[in-house]
Amino acid sequence: MAAVDIRELRVTKQEEEAYYKDARSWDEDRIANAHKSRRAAWMVASVACVIAVLLAVALAALAPLKRVETYLVRVDSATGIVDNVVRVADAKLGRDETMNRYFLRRYVVLRQSYTRAQLQGNYEQLFLLSAPKVRKDLRTEWQLGSPTSPYKRYGEFGTAEVKVMSVAFIKLNIGQIRYYVVEHLHGLETQRHLIATMEFEYVAAPASEEARAVNPLGFQVTSWRTDEEAVLTDEGKP
Secondary structure, three states, rough: OOOHHHHHHHOHHHHHHHHHHHHHHHHHHHHHHHHHOOHHHHHHHHHHHHHEEEEEEEEEEEHHOOOOOEEEEEEEOOOEEEEEEEEEEOOOOHHHHHHHHHHHHEEEEEEHEEOOHHHHHHHHHHHOOEEEHHHHHHHHHOOOOOOOOOHHHHOOOOEEEEEEEEEEEOOOOEEEEEEEEEEEEEOOEEEEEEEEEEEEOOOOOOHHHHHHHHOOOOOOEEEEEEEEEOOOOOOOOO
């Protein structure tokens, strides 16, 4: 085996400088790449923040357009036609109070308005909106032969139209409704101003589909009273 001269393995000055130059170049490239990666990361993070801010601004701008509108609707059980009756949009009224006002107004209109064609329908709806005690009084009052019957008062051709002026609450479950009735009877038109006082409650929703179409929330009038209201004339007299 031939001997190797150790001097041939010695690193020359030029080779040493070239090695350190290459090492510095590699280290500088590594540092430069790290700086580039850091700048890229900051750019991505900045773009993500800008997008997040823009999304937040867009959602804030859309917030007024996204709202829930609550409607109380009436469905005609014969035709299936849906009428929008009440839109709960008044921020001053709670949802419960709005429903109470609706049912109180409806009860007065059903009980005090009249045409011969709507007599039976009004009675059936009032029956579903009344508590058992009030149903008994209602049945007695509305019998065709009764002197208090709407039919006895208006007959075949008379009419009565109800105009509700205000709904107030004496207590949470007692409402007072001011209204007037425009009557057309024997070719004459008259007006009667009245105040109805009603106590009410909510019970379990009706079981039958037909009853739920009329009274889906189980509203029940537990007492009913209506009185004539004194209206002052131009001379200041009742």
